[in-house]
Amino acid sequence: MGTSTCLVMNGERLAEVPGMCGVVEGGITAGLLGYEAGQSGVGDVFAWVVDRLLPAAYRDAAAARGLDPHDHLSALARQQAPGDHGLVALDWLSGNRSVLVDHELSGAIVGLTLDTRPEDIYRALVEATAFGARTIVETFDAAGVPVRELTVAGGLVRNPFVMQVYADVLRRPLHVVESDQAPAVGSAIHAAVAAGCHADVPAAAAAMGRARRDGFLPDSGSSDRYDELYDHYTTLHDRFGRRSPMMHQLRKPVGHRRPERVGAVAALRSELARLHAELPRHGLVSWTSGNVSARVPGEELMVIKASGVPFDELTPETMVVCDLAGNVLEGDFAASSDAATHGYVYRHRLDVGGVAHTHSPYATAFAARAEPIPCVLTAMADEFGGEIPVGPFARIGDDEIGRGIVDLMAAHRSPAMLMQNHGVFTVGGTARDAVKAAVMCEDVARTVHLARALGEPVPLTRKDIDALFDRYHTVYGQR
Numbered sequence: 001m002g003t004s005t006c007l008v009m010n011g012e013r014l015a016e017v018p019g020m021c022g023v024v025e026g027g028i029t030a031g032l033l034g035y036e037a038g039q040s041g042v043g044d045v046f047a048w049v050v051d052r053l054l055p056a057a058y059r060d061a062a063a064a065r066g067l068d069p070h071d072h073l074s075a076l077a078r079q080q081a082p083g084d085h086g087l088v089a090l091d092w093l094s095g096n097r098s099v100l101v102d103h104e105l106s107g108a109i110v111g112l113t114l115d116t117r118p119e120d121i122y123r124a125l126v127e128a129t130a131f132g133a134r135t136i137v138e139t140f141d142a143a144g145v146p147v148r149e150l151t152v153a154g155g156l157v158r159n160p161f162v163m164q165v166y167a168d169v170l171r172r173p174l175h176v177v178e179s180d181q182a183p184a185v186g187s188a189i190h191a192a193v194a195a196g197c198h199a200d201v202p203a204a205a206a207a208m209g210r211a212r213r214d215g216f217l218p219d220s221g222s223s224d225r226y227d228e229l230y231d232h233y234t235t236l237h238d239r240f241g242r243r244s245p246m247m248h249q250l251r252k253p254v255g256h257r258r259p260e261r262v263g264a265v266a267a268l269r270s271e272l273a274r275l276h277a278e279l280p281r282h283g284l285v286s287w288t289s290g291n292v293s294a295r296v297p298g299e300e301l302m303v304i305k306a307s308g309v310p311f312d313e314l315t316p317e318t319m320v321v322c323d324l325a326g327n328v329l330e331g332d333f334a335a336s337s338d339a340a341t342h343g344y345v346y347r348h349r350l351d352v353g354g355v356a357h358t359h360s361p362y363a364t365a366f367a368a369r370a371e372p373i374p375c376v377l378t379a380m381a382d383e384f385g386g387e388i389p390v391g392p393f394a395r396i397g398d399d400e401i402g403r404g405i406v407d408l409m410a411a412h413r414s415p416a417m418l419m420q421n422h423g424v425f426t427v428g429g430t431a432r433d434a435v436k437a438a439v440m441c442e443d444v445a446r447t448v449h450l451a452r453a454l455g456e457p458v459p460l461t462r463k464d465i466d467a468l469f470d471r472y473h474t475v476y477g478q479r
């Protein structure tokens with residue numbers, strides 16, 4: 001615990017813990033799974049109050065008492081009971097590492113009045129970081145990796161006020177490493193095992209390390225009051241961290257600062273309006289279903305069709321600019337309901353510059369039966385390099401479809417993919433490539449369907465498919 005906080009833990013079983021930055025077998029000690037989570041701003045957040053907000057009168061008072069400004073603020077802050085300041089804060093002044101993994105989130109303080117004092121803000125932010133730690137601990141617990149005890153180390157341990165807030169908020173005793181060079185001691189422990197001085201890390205730790213058990217014990221009255229504040233924290237956490245794009249919008253005023261981005265976005269809006277017209281023209285979509293997006297080169301942004309606008313009313317203005325989580329940053333419309341899926345693909349495949357999605361009837365008929373479209377035409381070998389694969393059934397709205405697409409892309413050359421019971425997703429270096437793949441996918445699906453009606457189509461050999469694919473992608477066309 002210092003300028004930021006690392007939360008590391010050994011676990012016996014592998015579990016997927018949402019928002020964890022890493023789990024590595026033997027990552028901390030051999031034979032156990034090392035889990036790592038983190039809070040990107042902790043001591044840095046307290047320092048922000050001292051460096052940016054503290055009035056001169058407070059500095060003078062601290063100096064007169066011979067105290068560091070942090071100790072002075074802590075002494076003032078600890079005089080009140082939990083909740084007295086009437087504030088609840090979000091500790092994301094450096095973004096959020098765990099459990100939201102979103103570096104573009106920012107801080108918030110709710111409840112400010114003309115009576116609010118620097119020590120109130122200081123205390124609210126200390127509490128907010130403790131609530132952030134509690135969110136992580138509860139996420140581990142909920143994922144089936146129970147946090148059995150908490151041992152603390154680092155510079156913040158020297159501040160008893162901060163530690164007591166953590167013990168109370170977390171409702172657990174804090175054991176304190178009795179060295180102010182805990183990471184160095186930890187390295188020495190591992191080195192002693194490597195050098196053969198001790199049999200294993202637990203034996204070396206028992207001999208070389210020391211922790212003060214129950215260094216800070218929770219006070220149940222304070223913990224009860226903190227439970228109420230933690231509810232408010234969780235409400236803010238989910239509203240600003242999961243549901244509202246407001247913090248992203250505030251951090252990224254798209255298009256107002258950088259002319260080259262304005263130009264790129266405007267060009268993509270026009271291009272996408274044109275490309276969307278290809279979907280009904282080729283019979284790939286009905287009513288408002290189907291969408292195309294393009295990555296804004298060099299930015300963590302994409303342009304995508306607005307939700308629910310009929311194809312013959314699509315103009316550059318009905319395209320919206322989103323971040324890669326699918327939050328609208330620019331535009332007067334809601335984004336397509338598939339925006340999060342497109343964003344997932346862009347986040348995980350840097351080679352993808354365009355994504356298209358349709359429910360085109362022949363291809364979707366294969367998807368309805370969870371059947372890949374077999375590679376029985378030279379045009380398929382050219383364009384898709386094999387069968388057009390099918391991914392699992394996935395519900396719209398979270399990352400499931402995106403994950404399915406990325407998994408299929410890892411195992412197949414085809415830029416077109418079917419998602420079971422749903423439809424067609426295609427990718428390309430550009431949005432135009434993705435739309436072309438969607439058109440070709442429907443074309444071959446129709447031909448294979450007709451062939452089936454006449455008998456069993458003859459499959460192409462792997463060797464012929466490879467030769468056709470290579471020729472098409474190296475020799476054919478205007479290069």
Ligand SMILES: [Zn+2]
Binds near residue numbers: 358422423
């Ligand atoms: Zn769909």
